[in-house]
Amino acid sequence: MSTSVTPIRHSSEGKVTHRSVSARKTHSTRRTSEEIEYASQKQIKNTYINRMRIFMAPYFAEFLGTAVFVLMGCGANLTYTVMTTNAQSAWLGNAFGWGFGLILGIFVAGGVSGAMLNPAVTIAFAGYRGLPWIQVxxxxxxxxxxxxxxxxxxxxxxxxxxxxxxGYHRQIGGPFGSAGAFGNFARPFIGNGAAFLSEAVGTGLLVIGILAITDMNNFPARSSTPLAIGFLLTGLALSIGYPTGYSYNPARDLGPRCAAAIWYGPGVFTYHGSYTWVPVAAPFAGSIVGATVYELFIVSKRAVIVDDDSYVASEHSSISLE
Structure with a gap:
C-alpha cells in the first residue's frame, strides 16, 4: 500500500510545483513587458520635443484663447462700425460680442492655462492667486x-x-474711420486723464468680479465660470464702457492696434493725443487696486480670528496670515 501511495503523492506534488512555476514565469513575463513599456513611455516623455510641448502647452493655450476672444470682439466692433443705420442695437450686439468671445476663449484655454487672456488679470493672479512670477x-x-x-x-x-x-480708403477717425474697431479710442470730447480713470475703474471692477467668481471661499461659479466672466464683461460694457470703448485689457488694445498699423499707418499710435498709453497703463493700475481691495476687504472665510493675537487661514486662502 505504501509503495502505491507514494508515487501518486509525488506526482500530485510535481503537478502543483509545475503549475506554480508556470504562474511565476507568466507573472514575470507580464511584469517585464510592463517595465519595458513604462521605460519606453518614460523615454518618449523625456525627449526634447515632448518636454518643449509640455512647457509650451499653457502658453499656446493662452495664445489661442486670446486670439479667439479678440477675433470675436474685433468682429463685433467692425459690425458696429459698418452698421451705422441702427447704432443702438449695434452697440448692444457689440457688448455681447465681446462677452461671448471671452466665454469661448475661456472654454478654449481654461483647462490648460487658466485662461486669464489679459495681462492685467495675469498680474493680479501672480500677486494674489499664486501664479509663479517667472511665468508672467x-x-x-x-x-x-x-x-x-x-x-x-x-x-x-x-x-x-x-x-x-x-470707399477703399482706410481712415483712423471721422465719419468713415474704422481703426477704433481694433485699438480703442476715447470719445472725442473725453481727455486722456478722464479716459485713464474710466479704464482703471472698469478694469478694477473686472478684476474684483473675476476674483470673486473664482474664489472657492466666496460664492464661486464653478462649472459656469466662463459664462459668469463673459457676462461680467458684457455688463461692464453696457454700464460704464461707453466713454472709452471698454478695453480693460492691455493686450486686447495694443495687439490689435499694432495689427491696424499695417493698414492705417503709424497714426493709430498718435491719434487722440497719443492715446495709446492710456488703455495699456490704466488696466494695470486698475487691476492692482482692484485685486488689493478684494484681498483686503472681501475676506469671505479667508481668515478666522481665534483670539486677539492669532489667526487661522483657510485651506483655499490665496494669502497666508501669520
Missing amino acids: PFYILAEFAGAFVGALLAYACFAHSLDPFD
Whole structure:
C-alpha cells in the first residue's frame, strides 16, 4: 500500500510545483513587458520635443484663447462700425460680442492655462492667486501675440465689408474711420486723464468680479465660470464702457492696434493725443487696486480670528496670515 501511495503523492506534488512555476514565469513575463513599456513611455516623455510641448502647452493655450476672444470682439466692433443705420442695437450686439468671445476663449484655454487672456488679470493672479512670477512674461507675451493674430483674422474677414463703407480708403477717425474697431479710442470730447480713470475703474471692477467668481471661499461659479466672466464683461460694457470703448485689457488694445498699423499707418499710435498709453497703463493700475481691495476687504472665510493675537487661514486662502 505504501509503495502505491507514494508515487501518486509525488506526482500530485510535481503537478502543483509545475503549475506554480508556470504562474511565476507568466507573472514575470507580464511584469517585464510592463517595465519595458513604462521605460519606453518614460523615454518618449523625456525627449526634447515632448518636454518643449509640455512647457509650451499653457502658453499656446493662452495664445489661442486670446486670439479667439479678440477675433470675436474685433468682429463685433467692425459690425458696429459698418452698421451705422441702427447704432443702438449695434452697440448692444457689440457688448455681447465681446462677452461671448471671452466665454469661448475661456472654454478654449481654461483647462490648460487658466485662461486669464489679459495681462492685467495675469498680474493680479501672480500677486494674489499664486501664479509663479517667472511665468508672467511668457503669459503676457502669449496674450499680446494672440490678440495680434486675432485682429489680423478679424480684418481678413471684414476687409471687403469695409471697402464700400470707406470707399477703399482706410481712415483712423471721422465719419468713415474704422481703426477704433481694433485699438480703442476715447470719445472725442473725453481727455486722456478722464479716459485713464474710466479704464482703471472698469478694469478694477473686472478684476474684483473675476476674483470673486473664482474664489472657492466666496460664492464661486464653478462649472459656469466662463459664462459668469463673459457676462461680467458684457455688463461692464453696457454700464460704464461707453466713454472709452471698454478695453480693460492691455493686450486686447495694443495687439490689435499694432495689427491696424499695417493698414492705417503709424497714426493709430498718435491719434487722440497719443492715446495709446492710456488703455495699456490704466488696466494695470486698475487691476492692482482692484485685486488689493478684494484681498483686503472681501475676506469671505479667508481668515478666522481665534483670539486677539492669532489667526487661522483657510485651506483655499490665496494669502497666508501669520
